[in-house]
Amino acid sequence: MAPDCDCVNTAVGPGGAQADSRRPCRCPDEASQAQRRCDRLALGTRHVYARRMKLLFLGDVVGRSGRAAVTARLAALRADWALDFVVVNGENATSGAGLSPDHAKALLDAGADCITLGDHAFDQKDMLRFIETEPRILRPLNYAKTAPGKGARVFSAPGGRKVLVAQALGQVFMKRPFDDPFSAVDAVLRAQPLGAAVQAAIVEVHCEATSEKMGMGHWCDGRASLVVGTHTHVPTADAMILPGGTAYQSDAGMCGDYNSVIGMDKLEPMRRFVTGMGKERFTPANGEGTLSGIYVATDDRTGHATDVRMVRVGGRLSPAGP
DSSP: OOOSSSOEEEEEOGGGOEEEOOOOOOOOOGGGTOOOOOOOOOTTEEEEOOSEEEEEEEOEEBHHHHHHHHHHHHHHHHHHTTOSEEEEEOTBTTTTSSOOHHHHHHHHHHTOSEEEOOTTTTSSTTHHHHHHHOTTEEOOTTSOTTOSSOSEEEEEEGGGEEEEEEEEEOOTTOSSOOOOHHHHHHHHHHHSOBTTTBSEEEEEEEOSOHHHHHHHHHHHBTTBSEEEEESSOSOOSOOEEOTTSOEEESOOOEEBOSSSBTTBOSHHHHHHHHHSOOOSOOOBOOSOOBEEEEEEEEETTTOOEEEEEEEEESSSSOOBOO
8 A cells, every 4th residue: 555645664574675565654645734754663664764854944033922923833833834843043032132941941842843042142141051951952153162052963853864953153243253153064064964964954044144144055055955044033035945955045034023123122222223322121022923934845865955935924924834
């Protein structure tokens, strides 16, 4: 009987001979857009990688509005889009600056497989200790040589597949001088080659300048499944697959209230723009949030992207997705 999804269990007989058992899968059909890959191995069988891996990256989560959008919608998106792996940038999730352990746990419980940080990685001081105990949280590779935690890690995905996630901070227009992000990312990609050690590789470049983000995209082209920018909180309309097979977007945008100034309540930023003087601290806007990010489908054999779509769900922005 032919399988109902991409999963195939290949029986291993005496002497290593293979026989296709073709046991049907319990995954929902393709038409429902809820197809799930089977990753549970039957006794005496060996898994063959499915054709595609479906990845979702969500941009900077900003404050309560962004957290609420993720916790309310991510689980349904995982099911509806049959997602295999989800990365969420959480560096602004707690009061717009940093990520607390409690809010990190909430994002992970909502369906994130990995949380990345950024230049605000340790604004919430409890993260200095918590990141050492939670391997699913990454800080930038080039943040500081003595910083706790890791800047890259290989994660497990359904079906025994491996996903590399790495994050680096840019240098152009940033407030602090960080180490060279290009050499940092290059070392990680060389150590975990795409299509060999890992079936997918996601590189996040957290910086101001779109030129630096584009440069990272071309630097990684063919060696990563996805290069995506974060930090500026506004989604760019340049989602594409580069010539070497790497999906790219200059900025994934933010998960938060877009009736704001890049996620912050409008009053204080407008006061500073108009008068040149600040009166209060910035606080996150708390209207309905939009999930903003990028969806990528990859070929397991090469790790290269076969499809890329901008993602906008809920809130004020026009909807988009696979």
